Amino acid sequence: MPKARRRSARRAQPFEDMPLPQELLDVLQDQGLSRAFPIQTAILPDALAGRDVLARAETGSGKTLAFTLAMTARFRGRRVHRRRPLGVVLVPTRELAVQVVDTIHPFARAVGITAQLVAGGMNIDKQAQALARGVHIIVATPGRLIDLAERGQLGLDSVETTVVDEADHMADLGFLPQVRDILAAIEMGTQKMLFSATLDGQVQQIIDAFLVDPVSHETTPVSAAVTTMDHHVLEIAPAAKREVTAQLAAREGRTLLFTRTQLGAERVAQELVEVGVAAAALHGSKQQGLRTNVLAGFREGAFSVLVATDVAARGLHIDDVSMVVHVDPADGVKEYVHRSGRTARAGAAGTVVTLALPHQTGRTRSVLEGAKVEPTWVKDVSSAEHPHLAEIGGRTPSGEPVTDPATIKHKGAPRRLDLSGRRGADERRAAERRANEERRAAWQDDDAAPRDSRGGRGGRGGARGTRGSSSGGRGSGAGRSAGTTRSARSDRSGEAGQRSSGTPRRGASSTGRSGRPPRRRGR
Known part of the structure; x- marks a missing residue:
């Protein structure tokens, strides 16, 4: 040829x-x-x-x-x-x-x-x-x-x-x-x-x-697609990631957040809803009618924050996305380019922000070098109060839960859309999350306490007993920890399932006289 x-x-x-x-x-x-x-x-x-x-x-x-x-x-x-x-x-x-x-x-x-x-x-x-x-x-x-x-x-x-x-x-x-x-x-x-x-x-x-x-x-060249944007990398402490994400999502304008896994997208969207930011998740395991509904609502401006896996990174055109946030950093140059390409389209302005945990900074630096961009690199972002967040438009969310946009039928969605069984954020669930965050912070403080002669940490038993009387104590904390472990395992298995479901079945290469691909055997 x-x-x-x-x-x-x-x-x-x-x-x-x-x-x-x-x-x-x-x-x-x-x-x-x-x-x-x-x-x-x-x-x-x-x-x-x-x-x-x-x-x-x-x-x-x-x-x-x-x-x-x-x-x-x-x-x-x-x-x-x-x-x-x-x-x-x-x-x-x-x-x-x-x-x-x-x-x-x-x-x-x-x-x-x-x-x-x-x-x-x-x-x-x-x-x-x-x-x-x-x-x-x-x-x-x-x-x-x-x-x-x-x-x-x-x-x-x-x-x-x-x-x-x-x-x-x-x-x-x-x-x-x-x-x-x-x-x-x-x-x-x-x-x-x-x-x-x-x-x-x-x-x-x-x-x-x-x-x-x-x-x-x-x-x-493909890499030139990202040179017209403002790029920022925030080296954040693990404990600050949730607050920093909410600060960026609460900004004015349409914002697209990317996560590595489907469960991660759902979790981030739910956390944003609970602190007052209307956000919905988009990923491959969501029912097609619900995916269409979410995209319709985001396009028409019913809510301004979409949390997505890479299913939304390729080919989709959504007007006026002024910021892309890599909540989980991209694994490669191509992924970074196509995620970032959801903003600054057709000559418009746009900002791209990557949140990098300490163990992710090396890989992130390599990806950005491959994409031929020179970002503003901000180190030691340990809280949402860091001044650079305000410089790129970040705002403190209201803290009051809002209605989950995924539970609302938006214009342009399918006529028949089953939203039964879907629940938005409520005061009880938001309070439980805040209590869990307080427990986690308390346990992190306990980790710094000196150990006693039996290898335990001094004062920890008393503190745990006090918490147990008010909020379920050790049993509640252990349940949360186990749930987190199961969630991480589900993240990995869900992603593997996503790759598995996307693998096509191979058909024969010859064609029939009807002009149709030949029927595969064993079906």
């Missing part, structure tokens, strides 16, 4: 100077978009001409709009057969699928075509019914697309344009074998467009196998 031809990035130009139908220009005008971003200016001529396109662009560069305009312009006025779409957009996550199909809808309606979301975690029968009526473009996660194809409810033999978005993230999640099966079921020589932050390894294998004489476009 020949190497991709490279074309230099061009200056942004007005949309009205491009060969786009008037209907699409009207929608762009209604959305307040008059000039194309550089990546859109570069991609659209080749995409409209039906060429294979290979694009690497910084996060938030506008590539979704680029392939949306190209596909809707090409399919304008076309008829479509039942279960035989003309265009397929493959994305790694359900959240990104929802976002992409929302971007496509207004442009599709304007030119008289239809688009359909095909993603896991949603009703497959309703998706099949929509396909049976005939749709022009489907936006799909690989697993659900293959499920529908194997059931005979989707054929790929009429596909004329295929988009693989966030290909490097597909590789990270282990989805590229499924992507390969899908591309093998689509006629060779039809238009393929692949978008990725990196073009190496398995992604390069996909390019070599399925793209024909592609034109390559690149705006800026």
Whole structure:
């Protein structure tokens, strides 16, 4: 396969100077978009001409709009057969699928075509019914697309344009074998467009196998996406992490917090709610309807703090996020770039803060050097009273529990949303947490007391007895400690389960005459 031809990035130009139908220009005008971003200016001529396109662009560069305009312009006025779409957009996550199909809808309606979301975690029968009526473009996660194809409810033999978005993230999640099966079921020589932050390894294998004489476009290196932001690293004491997190979350403006695990996201969100900061968690184990509800509330401004795992770090575009906080530091450069890329999008200002515990500072320094950023490094942040927190907008939360935003149905959420059994913060639970914090602080003070002749700490037995009479004493503390241990184990097992559930099942590589990926055995 020949190497991709490279074309230099061009200056942004007005949309009205491009060969786009008037209907699409009207929608762009209604959305307040008059000039194309550089990546859109570069991609659209080749995409409209039906060429294979290979694009690497910084996060938030506008590539979704680029392939949306190209596909809707090409399919304008076309008829479509039942279960035989003309265009397929493959994305790694359900959240990104929802976002992409929302971007496509207004442009599709304007030119008289239809688009359909095909993603896991949603009703497959309703998706099949929509396909049976005939749709022009489907936006799909690989697993659900293959499920529908194997059931005979989707054929790929009429596909004329295929988009693989966030290909490097597909590789990270282990989805590229499924992507390969899908591309093998689509006629060779039809238009393929692949978008990725990196073009190496398995992604390069996909390019070599399925793209024909592609034109390559690149705006800026991936690491450049984070150079326009203000970066801060706070070396914090473990006992101060909860208070510092709350101080940053209570700031004015929309804030996105990242944690390493799903349980960590739920815990941080609940702790914020209990001290007066309206926050909700987003992660892969949350029911799809609840995830959609949380994103809808955050987008519409019903609450200003979202606590997420890396499921939200790739591809999601949420307007006006002015600060990203790495509550748990990123493990690598790519992770740091894509988390941080949720702010300072399309030239806007943004701040990125990393909270590093003493044992995490070395790894954090290495990641930031790899990302080619020079942060403001603040040492010895031992409490929420540190002056640097106020300098970057931190505020003291009210301390009074607020209603959990995840228990409220927000505009744009699914019609049927089961919120039963969900409880927000209340005075009793908040008081219990505060009491536990006081016990932990007291025990830390006890650790400094001298040991007696039997190896015990002097005065500790008396203090423990006093606490036992008022708040459950040793039994309560031991229960809390055991609960913490179980929680940590659940964190690790939950994350392992998350990786396990995201591992795709490998299908055969050959295709049938129907244009569907072959049925896997043993199902």
